[in-house]
Amino acid sequence: MAGTMCFCFNCRPLPLYLYLIKLLFCIALIIPGTSSSNRDVVVLLRVKANELQDPSGLLADWQQSAPNAPCNWTGIGCDNQTNDVVSVNLTSFSISGYFPADFCRIQTLRFLDLSDNNFNGTLSPEALTLCSHLQFLNLSSNLFVGGLPELQTLFLNLTTFDLSVNNFSGEIPASYGSRLPNLQVLRLLSNLLNGSIPDFLTNLTELTRLEIAANNFGPSPLPADIGRLTKLENLWFPFSKIIGSIPESIGNLKSLKNLDLSVNNLTGKIPESIGGLIAVEQIELYANQLSGEIPDTFSNLTSLYNFDASSNNLTGRIPESLTGLALQSFNLNDNNLEGQIPENLALNPYLYQLKLFNNRLSGNLPVNLGRNSGLEDFDVSGNFLEGPLPPNLCFKKQLDRLVLFNNNFSGPIPESYGECSSLTYVRISSYELSGVVPPSFWSFPGLTIFELRNNRLEGEIPPTVSNARNLTGFLISGNSFSGQLPEGICELEQLQIIDISSNRFSGKLPSCITKLNKLLKLDVQENSITGEIPTSVTTWTDLTELNLSGNQFSGTIPAELGELPDLTYLDLSENLLSGEIPSDLSKLKLNKFNLSNNRLQGRVPSAFDNEIFISSLVGNSDLCSPDLKPLPSCQKRRPISLVLVGILSALSGILVVSFLWLLIKSKKLNLFAGRGKKSWKMTAFQRLWFNEEDIVAFLSQDNLIATGGSGQVYRVMLKNGPTVAVKRLWDANRGPESEEVFQSEVETLGRIKHGCIVKLLFSCSGDNFRILVYDYMENGSLGDVLHGEKGGVLLDWHTRFKIAIGAAQGLAYLHHDCVPAIVHRDVKSNNILLDEEFRPKVADFGLAKTLHKNMEEGGQLMSQIAGSYGYIAPEYAYTLKITEKSDVYSFGVVLLELITGKRPIDPSFGENKDIVQWVMEVALSSAEQPIANDSAKICADYLDHLVDARLKPSTSELEEIRVVLDVALQCVSSLPMNRPSMRRVVELLKDKSRARS
Structure with a gap:
């Protein structure tokens, strides 16, 4: 006993009961013959008392007096014969604290799962060394920070090591390649790792799962000898900044079931060796820069059910060895593929998703497409396909999305399409389709978008269109439809867009059409409609x-x-x-x-x-009009004498001369000095009541209201009109970036028409100046009101919620209704302006970019990071690929600002934390509904810590805030694929608004 040592676990003063627990622990170690279960009880109670915070009380049954302790305690598993503790599973218990390494003092412990909790701090090598006898260690979905812990000893037994979804940074330690000889599962995904992808990972030859996706790695290639991992079943590397080509050795992975290299910067060809993946079930290569032809080497991949190489630069034909497989999902959209779609694709009995849009495919669609499989999602738009539409696309009655626009299809819409009641999304615009639309095709109850634009279709809209109760877009312009617009259309209460222009409709517009209170656009131009315009x-x-x-x-x-x-x-x-x-x-x-x-x-x-x-x-x-020509002059009651005319003319001349003299004297005309007005380039985007001279006269220091990175903003009160805001950009000689900002804003705002986007009235540029004129927003920016000098203007929750919906509608318009789509790239509270009634207007489009490829399939590569600190989506910072999901993340930050009243970066959050991390730390706890940021959950008890202290929300408003917080956390999900679209964000917010009203 003299050689036995009792450890000082924590040398600060403790309550008496903790000293007793420690004493029991020491006695258990000292006295021979003490049962292992008693020793385990002492360890577990000590860890609970000293190292865990259990706010939900889920460990309340950890009592020494409990029968069969500790084997009947919550989360504890024991060996059936010896009663030794072999597992501790506390996943999703809302527990917090530092890593409780003392669990590993139980030498019989083999399984430790602490995932989906709030453990934080660093993970020290010394603490991890205590756990070297474990077989399974899962610390995922916590809040650990710092570098990954070095391994100071061999972990001979460890087969699963999961540190994913934390905040670890730095390199993957080299010891991971040498001290985990039997490791089968390594998961490091969704951290902040910023080193390179190391070659030594291929030393882990027992691996079956290697998942390191969604980190901030420096650009690095896949290890050339990745093929050494012959037991690998899951290789998951999306969002990993991988460069270079896919190694030929990839074909050696005979056990691989899932290959996901999507959303990277891979170049070169798809290697022919990919045909060696004989066990593969899923291949994800989308959103890279792969080029060349797809190799015709897929015949032996009989287990493959999902293939996605969309959004690359692939050329050539679609290989028949690929289309001959039993694929369920087949996506090659957004490439440069050509030739015909192989006929054997129609023989596949399992195909449910086929996306081949935005290629150069030609010829007819296989006539039996859909005959043998339950197609659900079918999109071949943007090709050169021709001939008749396949009659059997909906043979299995499962087709959900039918997208055929921008092709050269001809003939009628098959009668069988009228039986496809599963349809929710239809876009058929091919210019050559003719005949009568099957009557039932108009009226499927699940339809949300119905587009038949620019064909030669004819006939009438049947009254049964009223059955399409979920329809939001009704777009049938550019055809030969006739008859009267049926009153049944008034029953479609979700309609937002009606476009029946350029047809042959007649009769009256139904007066009940004013019931459609969600309408954004009504276009009936170029028809023969009669009667009066509805007044209500x-x-x-x-x-x-x-x-x-x-x-x-x-x-x-x-x-x-x-x-x-x-x-x-x-x-x-x-x-x-x-x-x-x-x-x-x-x-x-x-x-x-x-x-x-x-x-x-x-x-x-x-x-x-x-x-x-x-x-x-x-x-x-x-x-x-008294003045407008060629309109006739209105009759004047009293003739004006020639003398009066002369006097007025003389006075006008004096005023003009005086005004010009004052301008010259105040040097406000110097802006245009040099080459004269002929060198100015002026563009009016609205009908104006002023000209450039009216504006320039007021660009003085007295009217300056803001200075930013791109220029200065002035408030100009026009004599004959409302107040306007004028942005004078910095001189063009500051560099090409300044000119690019100007051109981007002019080109973007010049073509946008939406009530929630600031209106550009006028632009003017010369050799050394550029100005943009907008509607003036009386209440400045949302950032000003929440955080700046106008912080005294307290926005109640109702107003904040209205701002959230309006800003979301503006962004949804950019993403979904502009062609091509527009990504703002600098969404923040300072770029959301508020008018006199606090209605929001999205502003400042100097960084906006148009997306010419499908937004959901990888986006576009930018030359450098743009945006504002605290709002930039994490994947944009290390992939430089911009998609609409980048704006969604930034908007989520704005929602968090509205809820908390705090800036995106605030000293109160702690060192190196932003509002997203802070909210996660406060709000990640048990709740009924999981949120999109992996396995996190919202706990209502924490709302009091999040909501702006200046707000005093009612019970119903607090429920509304909880829902908006849920939406915000979905928007700021670490993985873009988990973020909703802006259109979906609007729906989620409006659904809550309607529920409350």
Whole structure:
């Protein structure tokens, strides 16, 4: 006993009961004959008391007096014969603290699972050494930081080592390649590792699973001798910044079932040796830069069910050895493939997803496609395919998405498509399709998008269209449809876009169409529709575009149109409208305004009595204006004497000369000095009531309201119009980046029309200046209001929620409704402006980029990181690939700002932490619903620690905040694939808004 030592586990003063526990522990070690179960009890109780925080009380039954202790305790497993503790499984217990290495003092312990908790701090090599006798160690989904622990001794028994979904950084230690001789599972994915992918990993020849995806590795190739891992079943390396080519040795992985190298920077050809993966079930190569032809070496891969090499630069034909396999999912979209689709693809009885869009494929579709398999997702858009549509695409009655646009298909839509009630998404725009649409094809209850644009289809819309209750987009323009728009369309309460333009519709527009209160766009131009414009339009609170031109509408223009808050596009031209122009229309902020070629009469309202509106008013012979030509002059009651005219002219001349003299004296004309006005490039994006001289006169220090990285912003109060905001960009000689910002903003905003995006009115550039003129937002930016000088303007939760929905709608428009899609790249609270009613407008498009490839399949490579610290998505920082999911992450940060009232980077979070990490630390706890950031969960008890202290939310508002927090955490998921689209974000937020109301 003299040689026995009792350890001082923690030398700070402790309560008496802890001293007793320690004493028991020492006695258990000292006295021979003490049972192993008693020793295990002492260790477990000591760990619980001294090393674990158990807020949920799940370890309450860890009591020494409990029968059969410790083998009947929660999370403890024992050997059936010896009662020795062999496993500790505390996964998802909401436990926190540092790594409880003392568990490993139980020498019989073989299995330790602490995953999905809140353990934090570093993982020291000394602590890990205590666990060298384990077979299974899982510490995933916690909050560990620092470098991966070195291995100071051999871990001979360890077969599973899982450190994934933490915050480990640095290199993978070299000891992992030499001291884990029997390791079968190594999982390091979703950390912050920023070294390289080491070659020594191929020394782990017993591995069956190697998963290191979604880290911040430096660009590095796959190990050339990866083929040494002959027992490997899962090689999961997406989002790993892999460069170079796929090694030929990959074909040696005879046991491999899952090969995922997606979303990297791989180049070169797909090696022919890939045909050696005889056990492979799934090959994911999408979103790389692979080139060349796909090798025709797949015949022996009889277990392969999923193949995705989309979003690469592949050329040549689709090999028949690949299409002849029993694939379930087959995706080669966004490449440069050509030739015909092999006929043997139609023989596959398992195929449910086929995506070949955006290639150069030609010829006919295989006639039996869908005959032998339950197709669900079928997209061949953007090719050169021709001939008739296959009649059996929906033979198994499972087809969900049918996308065929931008091809050269001809003939009728097969009658069998009218029986495809499983459809939810239809886009068929091929220019040559003709005949009558099967009646039932209009009315499937699950339809959300129905597009038949730009064909030669004919016939009437049946009343049964009312059955398509989930329809949001109804797009059938550019055909020869006729008859009257049925009243059944008014039952489609989810409709957001109706485009029936350029057809042969007649009769009246159903008055009940005003029931569709979610409408964003109504376009019926170029038809023969008669009757009056409905007057009860105030329900169209979200409507941004109304185009009734080129019809036979009669009666007056409803004054109620002027009450629509988001209407920016109004075209009523080429009709038979009469009466006066309602003065209420002047309330609208219109990008497009056209009332020409009607029978309107009376005086033009003063708001439109401007030469910029002439083209919008001509063709109305009974309209008059005192000044606008060629409109006739309105009759004046009293003639003005020649003397008065002379006096007024003289006074005008004096005023003009005086004004110019003042400008010259104040040197405010120096902006245009040099080469003169002829060198200016001016573009008006709206009909304006001012010119460039009106603006420049006020670009003085007195009117400066902000200075940023791209320039200075001025507040200009125009004499004959509202206040505008003017951004003067830094001089062009500051470099090409400055010019790129200017061009990006002009090109992007110049073509955008949406009520939740700031309106660009005017741009002007010269040799040494560039200015952009916008609507002025009275309340500045959201960042100003939440964090800046206007922090005293307390935004209640209702207003914050309204801002969240509006900003989400603006971003959803950029991602889903612009062609090509636009990624903002700098979403932040300072770029969300607020008008006088705190309605949000997304602004500052200097970094915006258009996506010319499918957004969900890898995005585009940028030359450098752009954005604002705290808002940049983690994968963008190390892949430089931009997708719409990068904006989604940034918007999630904005939602967290709205909830917490804190900046994205705040000293209160702690060192090297941002708002996302801070919220995770506070909110990751037990809850009913899992969130998208891996296995994290929200605990309602922590809301009090998250919600802005300035808010005093009611019970219903607190529930709403909880839902918005859930949406925010989905948006900031570490894996882009787990983030929702912005369209889905809008749906989630609006669903909550409707539920509350």
